[in-house]
Amino acid sequence: MQNLAPNAMVKIGLDYESLKERHDKLIVCNISGYGSDGPYQNKKAYDLLVQAEAGFLSVTGTERDMVKAGISVADTAAGMQAFAAILAAIIQRGKTGRGSKIDITMLEAMVEWMGYPLFYSYEGAPPPARMGTDHATIYPYGIFSTRDEKVILVGLQHEREWDIFCRIVLQKPDLVDDPRFATNVARSENREQLREIIEQLFCSLDAKQACVKLDEADIAFANVNDMEAVWNHPQLNALKRLVTTSTPKGVITSFKPPANNSEFEPTLSAIPGLGEHTQPILEELEFNADEIQRFYSEKAV
Numbered sequence: 643m644q645n646l647a648p649n650a651m652v653k654i655g656l657d658y659e660s661l662k663e664r665h666d667k668l669i670v671c672n673i674s675g676y677g678s679d680g681p682y683q684n685k686k687a688y689d690l691l692v693q694a695e696a697g698f699l700s701v702t703g704t705e706r707d708m709v710k711a712g713i714s715v716a717d718t719a720a721g722m723q724a725f726a727a728i729l730a731a732i733i734q735r736g737k738t739g740r741g742s743k744i745d746i747t748m749l750e751a752m753v754e755w756m757g758y759p760l761f762y763s764y765e766g767a768p769p770p771a772r773m774g775t776d777h778a779t780i781y782p783y784g785i786f787s788t789r790d791e792k793v794i795l796v797g798l799q800h801e802r803e804w805d806i807f808c809r810i811v812l813q814k815p816d817l818v819d820d821p822r823f824a825t826n827v828a829r830s831e832n833r834e835q836l837r838e839i840i841e842q843l844f845c846s847l848d849a850k851q852a853c854v855k856l857d858e859a860d861i862a863f864a865n866v867n868d869m870e871a872v873w874n875h876p877q878l879n880a881l882k883r884l885v886t887t888s889t890p891k892g893v894i895t896s897f898k899p900p901a902n903n904s905e906f907e908p909t910l911s912a913i914p915g916l917g918e919h920t921q922p923i924l925e926e927l928e929f930n931a932d933e934i935q936r937f938y939s940e941k942a943v
Contacts, residue, residue, distance in 0.1 A: 645673040658743040669731045671724050671744040692716035696752035701759040704774045719751035781830045792849035793866035810859035888912035
């Protein structure tokens with residue numbers, strides 16, 4: 643797997659076409675910003691640049707301001723697509739006995755993840771508006787602050803939940819059939835009026851009281867956690883996700899891989915120091931002791 647500049651692997655003789663002559667079972671995965679063809683092939687590509695090119699920024703944020711993702715979502719998208727493609731290539735090799743070349747672009751990976759906003763705008767249809775933390779077409783589906791300055795995200799999906807929400811949470815059964823809010827379309831169109839009503843309730847409750855009411859009504863909701871709260875998340879602790887890992891500088895706390903397999907327990911091995919495994923790898927590649935010493939003395943490794 644490599645993500646060097648275009649043609650860099652060709653220049654050093656490590657491109658797929660050169661390698662497959664000696665290793666026909668080899669799987670090579672090339673990751674780039676925009677690919678090896680087309681008008682963008684030589685453009686620099688960083689995560690935020692690709693977020694922009696893929697249309698992500700245009701549908702994320704508020705009506706006034708676009709907002710980038712809080713994580714490197716384009717980098718992650720490319721990595722996940724590469725992961726899936728490599729697994730598919732391994733399965734294919736098991737059937738054919740041959741390796742293959744995989745080309746992944748950050749742009750294509752990010753566009754693949756754009757999903758509903760992209761197809762919503764097919765053939766010139768207007769794109770969904772930027773709504774901040776609100777859902778663009780469903781309401782109420784967004785954040786509300788409580789008396790103790792905590793934030794809760796509430797998500798109603800259908801009319802039955804709206805009925806229950808009005809009767810149990812808001813304790814305003816008259817709102818169920820109020821023509822301003824009787825359907826999701828009406829609630830979405832009149833969301834500012836409805837927001838004021840909901841905020842009046844949430845501002846009178848602390849987060850714990852609000853959560854009790856929502857649980858009682860079986861309404862979907864989530865706490866808007868900061869990073870400290872995530873480290874102390876009761877569900878992550880119940881799932882035993884936190885583990886300690888050794889590093890050259892001491893022990894750190896991190897998270898186990900999120901996939902649980904019935905046949906084995908996922909673990910994290912110690913994080914190696916810089917160059918810790920260089921010599922064993924060179925030995926595995928059948929370099930002799932003199933050659934390895936020369937690599938070190940010439941600072942090639």
